[in-house]
Amino acid sequence: MAYAPPYSGFIEDLGGTSYGLVHLAMATIAYTCQDYPLSIAANMASAVAAMPAITQSQLPSTGYWNLDWGPALCTNAGGLFNDNLIAILSYREGSSSGTPLFFAVICRGTDAGGGLAQVTEDLDAFSLQPWANVLSGAYSYGGSTNGWTLQNPASLAVPSSATGNVAQGSADALIAVSNLVQYSEINSQTPTYLAGELLSLLNSYPGTPVIVTGHSLGGALTQVVAAYLNWQLSGLSTASPVIAHAFAPPTVGDADFVTYYNGIFGSSSQFWVNQDDLVPCAFSEPALDNAGNLWGKYQWPSGFLNYGPTVFGTGNAAKHEEHLVEQQELVKEIAKYVPAYARPENVQLMPLTSTMTLPSQQEMQTFLTNEGANPANWNTWGSVLMYQHLTPTYYGLVKAVSGVLSYPEVTAQQTP
Template sequence: MASATPAAPTNKAASSLAWIAYTDSDFGYVVAADFSDGLGHIGAAANGPWTLVWGPAFNDGIVSYAARGQDGTLAVAFRGTNPAFVTGVWTNFVADANTSLVTWQFPQSLKAKITAGTNAALALAIASTDPNSGQTLLQYLCESLTANPTHVLVTGHSLGGALANVAALWLYDQLPRYNVTATIYPMTFAAPTISDQTFQTAFNTAFPGYSPMVNTNDVVPMAWNNITGIQKSFTGPTNAGQTYPTLLDYDWALYYVLETLWLAQGDYYPLGAADTFTVDPVPVNAQSYPSWPEEVVLMHSMQDVYYYNVWGVSAPPLNHATTLIAAGMMPQASDETTLVMLPTRRGGARPPSPGHAPA
């Protein structure tokens, strides 16, 4: 039974829904029953159980869904990069760096800019339809919110977080045009910086309480406003006379490509005031360190870093979300398994993860 006055969304609800978005990441499609099962297992501490009400939609790799919490709150969640291999997250960012800033459309008169890749992803999300009803997300939200006004949580991890941010401002612009009123809450995890200062100002004005969750040792939120931080990431502490790998140590060419791209691109401005925490890198053992791209994934994990920071435990397994490594991209899948099951970097031990973690 939904309450008369839904409570404002929390990080527990947002982290649970952002995690559920990785359901079926083993596949090139999504299955509604798999999402419904995961949503139904979210507990009352995260406003659960949640019910799938739109989607999941799969449009050229962009996955989105809408769900309703036990108090009637609506939520829209977007999946981040589907890392079929350990360096998938970083590879995606290198590709995205080749795009430029383009004009924000909602409204055009704002004269703001976002990255072309994010703009294209939003277009795919806007065009996505529920596989049963055929409704777009906007059509569903307009119909549902007209009948039952409530809050709308918009969430995602990684590139899903970037998509959640632009989708939140899109809804902020579009819903009133259909005489729909709703309080929108963007809540994201490890979202990269993808916009100019004009977009930043508009977003922060629309959502003054926005506080994205950021691990200070995660390079993804550093893109694209802190290239120096990316280049110098994972420097120390030392152990047994060794240092943690830097990007320059791993791939000097990529280091300087980033430098060139950064100088060629426009300025990027982060949104909101980050809710930061720090996960310290640790070696596999006294003589062995994760490589730089492996450390990128470890620091960026939704399951073992961001969800863990909210709940104090790793996220539960998901339906059909076990494959992280594409054939040929890493020598052995067991290498990733060992790394994911490292002890916590937050001080004190924690049990191993129950499964592989989409980043």
């Protein structure tokens, strides 16, 4: 039976800002038991099941979350690949065996315990790969002559519209997650991969919308995974809209790729950015030009150091100004070697504060304690980066956006 949305504007709302907190909750769940991959498979299903139901007057009165596939974080050759993780969730009506209102592909962001491969993906923005080559398999993971290539279970030709270039690190991350399997399928002769599993689910529930979401590196992945899945699902007899919500994302492609991306998604894509978060400044223009100013324009509350930190330190007014100039020069020098990247449409640029004041020492120390960091380092640039970038701050910012539905903040289960 073809998909029937619960109300007339539901799919438009999923693609807009209304369900921003719901999408952020799913992106947060992707961090379940990070740093310890053997705990993830056993704990993610329970973490998903414990997510609160969505309260919205036009939705069914009861609903529940389900982990439909994954988490996939293993190579089929038998190894754990904790650098990336991907899973498929659904939100369904009723209390069990219900019809899905939407599917969601969640992409994990940077795992502090991940390996060198993920660090490479984060930083490898200095070279570009043609998007068409990634889709066709002409480009292999890491540029290897016999490495992984992108899974193409739908056996589709590359569309002529697939123009532009993406960061090599983003291309590698996409190829990696398209080839990951569940822990139970290591060495399987017939493993299930992301696109194939999603195609199977949509054959059972034709027309169901598919959300792709992630935070940080997961927000970068969201862009290429959403474009990849839109291609893979294009041959279905009943169309399933693909919707992309990226939180705190670096950019992944040049202007031509962004034109292609915008043409696919239009208003069904959101790019959620804290305007004082350093990570989304990478690697787009003019965002990169502004990165050198963060966070020197901010002050600590009265009674503490006068100025916010820079990469080089804080100090008195004169020293702080010197540090800020040094930081600006460093960013300008790095920018010389970075190709031109662009942001897609629908950037939700959210201001952290209108008072130009950073959080108090107590607020910073509470935040760092909750994140498992050292609260003694509350006034360092690294701690300010964490505060600006991590999901608790984004929860408050998204919640403040006009028209966003209320949804409780979700905290990913930590390593046991």
